[in-house]
Amino acid sequence: MKTISKKGENENGTANRMNNRVGILLVISLTFVMIFSAVTGATVAQENKKMTRKEKEAAWRAERLKKRAEEKAEEMRNDSIEFLQTIEAIKEGSWALEASSITFDNGVTRFVTPSTNFLSMNEGTGVVQTAFDNSNIYSPNGIGGVTLEGRITGEEVNMDNDGNVTYNYTIMGPQLSATVNIVISGYSNQATATVSPNFSSNDMTMSGSIYPYSSAGIFEGTTGY
Numbered sequence: 001m002k003t004i005s006k007k008g009e010n011e012n013g014t015a016n017r018m019n020n021r022v023g024i025l026l027v028i029s030l031t032f033v034m035i036f037s038a039v040t041g042a043t044v045a046q047e048n049k050k051m052t053r054k055e056k057e058a059a060w061r062a063e064r065l066k067k068r069a070e071e072k073a074e075e076m077r078n079d080s081i082e083f084l085q086t087i088e089a090i091k092e093g094s095w096a097l098e099a100s101s102i103t104f105d106n107g108v109t110r111f112v113t114p115s116t117n118f119l120s121m122n123e124g125t126g127v128v129q130t131a132f133d134n135s136n137i138y139s140p141n142g143i144g145g146v147t148l149e150g151r152i153t154g155e156e157v158n159m160d161n162d163g164n165v166t167y168n169y170t171i172m173g174p175q176l177s178a179t180v181n182i183v184i185s186g187y188s189n190q191a192t193a194t195v196s197p198n199f200s201s202n203d204m205t206m207s208g209s210i211y212p213y214s215s216a217g218i219f220e221g222t223t224g225y
Contacts, residue, residue, distance in 0.1 A: 082189040082209075083163070089212040090157065090167060096120040096216035097182065097191055099206035102130065114208055115217050116143055119180065119193055122213045126152045126171040128178060128195055129220060130204075141221030148173050149223045163187040170198075176225040184210065 089095035098114035116131035130145030141147040150173035159165045163186030170179050182193040192207045 079188045083184075083187045085212055086184060086189040086191075086210045087165070089210065090165075093124065093152075094122045094213040095210055096122075096213050096218050097193055097206065097208055097210045098216060098218065099193075099208040101207050103205045103207070105201070105203050115219050116221070117145070117206065118208075118216075118218045119182075119195070119206060120213060120216070120218060121152060124151060126150060126169070126180075127220060128171060128180070129218075131221060139221075140225070141223070143219075143221040145221070146225065147221045147223050148176050148178060148225045150174070150177065150225075173225045 086095070097119040099112060099117040099119075100114050101109055101111050102117060103109040110132065112130070112132065116129065118127070118129055120127045120129075126149070128146075128148040129141065131139075131141065131143040132145055139145050148171065150171045153170050153172060155167075155169045157165065157167050165182075165184040167182040167184065168180065171177060177198045179196045179198065180193055181196075182191055184191040189210045190208075191210050192205055194203055194205050196203045
């Protein structure tokens with residue numbers, strides 16, 4: 001019969017306790033590692049998610065900038081085409097400036113209908129017409145304003161380094177005449193025209209767009225002058 005000494009029992013007990021402690025420490029360590037890994041993984045995933053969102057935002061901004069640049073380039077191309085058409089129409093003496101607003105000497109601006117408020121030139125004849133919404137007031141042209149028609153003299157065209165064009169001439173009608181000074185904004189068909197009647201100092205400025213006469217949508221009232 002084998003006997004075990006007290007010393008052996010104590011050693012075995014100590015070893016068992018140590019093994020238990022080591023096991024507990026291993027479990028705690030593994031648990032800590034698992035928790036740390038989970039937290040780290042979640043943080044990395046969240047950071048990756050943030051980066052993805054930032055990248056998406058950056059891509060969205062870049063796409064917007066690209067779209068704006070394309071729209072601006074298209075606008076510039078259209079302006080260039082309209083500018084070339086305007087210059088060609090002036091050279092051919094066949095154009096119309098359709099006014100969207102008229103400003104008078106006293107500073108009052110009226111927004112008007114382009115089709116009935118215009119300057120034009122075609123086949124050597126020029127027209128200056130106004131038509132305001134005053135249906136209850138008598139007007140010489142029958143549409144609320146005045147229509148001056150006559151021959152063109154003293155034409156002068158100049159362009160500066162920025163592409164701004166000045167175009168001056170005089171229109172001579174049977175009873176009235178006026179000096180017209182047009183400024184066309186650089187490389188576009190946008191223009192302002194100052195009309196100065198030779199019989200008075202009541203100037204007016206017509207602002208709008210110039211088109212070839214063949215494509216203009218203008219309506220001429222009764223010519224009274």
